[in-house]
Amino acid sequence: MKQKHIAMIQDVALLFKKHQETILKNWLAIIERENILPNEDEKVYFLEGFERLIKDFITHLSLSNLDAYYEGNAEVAMKVAYNDIDFKTFIRVFHFFEESYAKILMDNVPKDQLIDYIGAVDMLHHETIAIVGETYFEVKDHTIFALANLAEQRDPATGKHLDRTREYSVLLAEQMGLDDEFITLLYKVGPLHDIGKVGIRDSILLKPGKLTDEEYEEMKEHTIIGAQTLSKVVHGQQLTRGFYLLGLEIVLSHHERYDGKGYPQGLVGEEIPLAARIFALADAYDAITSTRPYKHPIAHEKAIELIKGDSGTHFDPKVVDAFLAVEEKFNEICKKYQKYNQFC
Known part of the structure; x- marks a missing residue:
């Protein structure tokens, strides 16, 4: 002035x-x-x-x-x-x-x-x-992040999962040349992806071994519970863009697979919203390289092999290409949070 x-x-x-x-x-x-x-x-x-x-x-x-x-x-x-x-x-x-x-x-x-x-x-x-x-x-x-953190706090072994996955997803989106508005929204809504886990029993969420088929079916419900929770927030409004639409897409569809064998809807290829396709890889990489109640962490190099091998089946090939271009930066983020049960 x-x-x-x-x-x-x-x-x-x-x-x-x-x-x-x-x-x-x-x-x-x-x-x-x-x-x-x-x-x-x-x-x-x-x-x-x-x-x-x-x-x-x-x-x-x-x-x-x-x-x-x-x-x-x-x-x-x-x-x-x-x-x-x-x-x-x-x-x-x-x-x-x-x-x-x-x-x-x-x-x-x-x-x-x-x-x-x-x-x-x-x-x-x-x-x-x-x-x-x-x-x-x-x-x-900040309030939204705190609410999303409730689900994470029920599973201490996933410490800093929200922080890591939001950073991974932004890296992918930037490498794919997506616009700034999309990237900003992705960063903001990413932490909501597992909010539906607040509705999953501890005996399943924290089980130290492999889930039974019945338990796995109940675990899969967290995507629907989360989407229903967000839908109540917007009171049934028809959304065409913005924060809540992207949030609903990620919450509901981040466990869909590119080959149509994911859940909850069995969407195929580009039927899966782009934000969910990006977050699926970010979430999977974090799961692979982290300690979980049912598994030990896997090294970054092996994570690359697994994700590359799932290109076109689990993951969108374009998202995998973006990941391979920035995998060193993924490793840097992984190491930054290494004290939280990470093996990079």
Whole structure:
């Protein structure tokens, strides 16, 4: 932001200091008029947040301390996320801030400079919204990872499985030249792949030996349990793109095989969603090179042979080609987590 704009924002902050009570009163009147916060508890929460916003605006921006102001924005965003406040509602309420002080600016700023002052404050608000949005969804991402980690915590032998598989899958996607949005979503949703294991009995999940046919059939249910869980989150919405669609694809289909002999649907080839085909290899490599209740870890070199041998049967040949091109990086990741029962 240019120095002249920072100076204008400093002027506005000093103006807000003189009219703080009026701005707050105006904001409350707008909220009542629009009736978007019918819940009194929610209204109290937003009032506290708005008071914090004005206080930070006056305290930090009157001293031209933008960094401190933005830090306060991030703290507000974390509170919004942790208290499960709807993000769209938060942004609407934030925009009412602009309306609450509009007349004060018009009455106190010279007419020939008003557009410049409004522009400077708009730039500030755009940055605020960007920070709030980034922080809000970062908190949500961390929450999702924590929930996914519940399944992993039931099986201590798979320590860091979520971290490794998300790194492996991103390596494959990057090597395949997939777009940044797909790769980012893959990284975010990958940890959800085994969330359905929370519905599998410990006697099966942690069994130290080979599963019986009956037990194996029950273990296979974790893909369906996980998909049903995610489906409830989106309340039956028709998804065409984005986070939850990719999550559902991976959760349901990461145990499908390219030759159609996988589960739960027996999909063949490119009927299997691309994200699931990628994650199938990442998950398999991690299983091969890790200690599990029923097996010892296998070395990286042997893992390469096994995966290469399953190209076109278990795995998509294009994904295998990507793996062979970056297998050394797979080994680096494997070694990074070696203390977690890994043999690389």
